[in-house]
Amino acid sequence: MNDIGIWGLGVMGQNLALNFASKGYSISVYNRTEDGEDNIVSDFMDKVDSDYSIEGFTSISEFVSSLKKDKIVLIMVKAGTILDSVIEVIVPLLSKNDIIIDGGNSDYMDTLRRLEYLSEKDIDYIGCGISGGSEGALKGPSMMPGGSFQAWDKISSMFRDISAKDKYGNPCCEWIGKDGAGHFVKTVHNGIEYAVMQIIAEVYDIQKKLLCFDNVTISDNFKNWQTDELKNYLFEITSNLLILKDKDSNYILDSILDKSSQKGTGKNTVIASFDYNIPTPLISEAVNARLISGFYSNRTQLNQFYKMGKISEINKKEVEESLYDGIYLAILFSYLNGLELIRESSLKNNWNIDLGNIIKVWKAGCIIQSDILYFLEDVVLDSNNSESLYLNQKIAKEVNARESSLRKLVVNAILSGTPVSVLSSAVSFIDSLKSLQLPANLIQIQRDFFGYHGYEKINRDGQIYHLDGEV
Known part of the structure; x- marks a missing residue:
């Protein structure tokens, strides 16, 4: 009998x-055979190391029967209705205290709904955020489990075993909280x-357009910025991707259309920030920037229609000297935007939720792993959970x-006409946070006048x- 089953x-x-x-x-794996996926299981099993204890199944009942008592099933399918349909199929084959784990990018409110539904059937449910992409899944992901704490007690050891480890060897997998917290x-x-x-x-754009740096120089800058305080995964891959060439020795980056897509999790973060009345301007502007990039055909036309005014002289030395501290502070406030939303x-x-646990989980294995998190760990330890992190003296x-x-x-x-929506929102946000007088008083008197x-x-x-009581 196997320790865990993976569906998908x-x-x-x-x-x-x-x-x-x-x-x-020991692992049981299952995949459907419909819609051209007939050979998924057999193809996977053909490449499995003979030393590994993995069994492949195309029968759902045999898959479930192959699992040890208090069965654990990790579902790795697309979030939404597909996941709901999988749950409906597998529930009749499970017993009291068996565990279903959703390892996809589900909406947290859907996770809460499924948790309540399955608790009525005495089945434990965990919604586990998993970050790190395919490489992280293989070598050690960052894992964010939430839902049934009773289930967490049973799976914590195995999940910590497979998770990434930070530079001190600590697992990047901690209990996040109940409901859809994970x-x-x-x-x-x-x-x-x-x-x-x-x-x-x-x-990158500033260095390319304002400083006229080539790809190698920009790559070297991102590599050199990998200091202890700002070392991070995204700098590392960016430095490498900037100088990656195709078989004709041309930079691949320079041939890629400047039109970025998204799957919706950034948008969902922004919606949550509106729902909880917590400002996340850097995240909001990042989502907007992707939407604007999608206006590609309009942009090519407007480049001809909207003429650039006279460009002011740019202080290139000032720009170059400001790059490191500027990017550090903007990245720091990106994390603070997210952590404040989680805290509230x-x-x-x-x-x-223990923010310290969040930081532990993000230190390795995930896309946003960064040594800036070690600084933020000190900030969290030095803060009261009921008080904003922005108030911390550090x-x-x-x-x-x-x-x-x-x-x-x-x-x-801005003087050069180079769009910097997130960098500029960081400046405006900091200015707003420290302002003794914002113009919201004018908005309030307007709202009272017409509404x-x-x-x-x-x-x-x-x-x-x-107004009618004062005029």
């Missing part, structure tokens, strides 16, 4: 199976990923030391006023 042999399912097997676990944190992880990727793209949503949903110190560099970077980019929404007054303890 896409690349993630296959590599997770190999990962489990490499750690000494999938919510994975969604926010992806939102941060959007922001950091867009920041890197904007800094946890308080409002009573998830009891964050204030970083802002005071680096904000002028970020501002210089943005100003020069009778009311407004508060300075030093009046939240009492609501209306």
